[in-house]
Amino acid sequence: MIPATARRVPEHTPRQVNEQIRRRTEANVLRFSQDPAGLDHRLRELDKEWDIERTLQTNFASIVLLGIGLGTTIHRRWLALPAVAAGFMVQHALQGWCPPMPVFRRFGFRTAAEIAHERQALKALRGDLRGVPGDVRRESQSSGEQAVKR
């Protein structure tokens, strides 16, 4: 009943939002089909891009600090805010959904796997896979090691 780490966010994102993100990712790759200028720069940008987990964690931690700040200065009732946020954060970790998740997805925040998808497609376009044989039956350990370094 616990969904896969790599799929739990797309599974809980509205289909049209997933599709929008997929189309944008594809367009980012197609941009470099003919002209590789700027491709290296784009790969560095991808390393810096905030994925959905990093965004949700930061959002959660900020709500907790805010709620405890208000709870200790204004009224104890404010402590319910971090309690609810913590409940939803656990739900997100286990199940893949929490209230702010669809909002951030609409803003275009991608999963690490979606970012890796663009990165790997760009690397293939750049020619990083040149000389890597693709036939499983002929593979030896050394080419596996070669592949992981790409």
Place this chain on the structure above:
Amino acid sequence: MIAATADRVERNTAAHIARKINRQTEQSLARHSSAGREAIDRRLFELDEEWDVERLIETEAPVMTLIGLALGASVSRKWLGLSVFAASMLLLHNVQGWYPLLPVLRRLGVRTQGEIAAERYALKILRGDFKTTGEHDSNGSAAFASANPHGA
């Protein structure tokens, strides 16, 4: 100042532990690539399931927060300090990368999405998913389709 998402955990992992994790990935690759296509398919499925560092932190941090809030409301306000600590450490993790549990998780061999993706793409390359992408390939659509993490 703000660490890059892709390698912020790796940068905060002791070198010998990072090497050990990479070695385990290479051994897994060697094992699955020599066992044929079905073994690779199965392994790719496992990689999707694998709990990464972020998912474990996302489970642990709110549990600590809740414990601090419960004790803070019932026993002593001082326990709220536990929740404040948990949230502050999570902020630190997201800005800079380090986290108090990170050395433990990494010693246990828990990987990042980046490390899991490295194994996934090595397997996909070995399986021949990227056959169409040769020298100076200008076929963006083919590259995009080949790189699909859940594609066959």
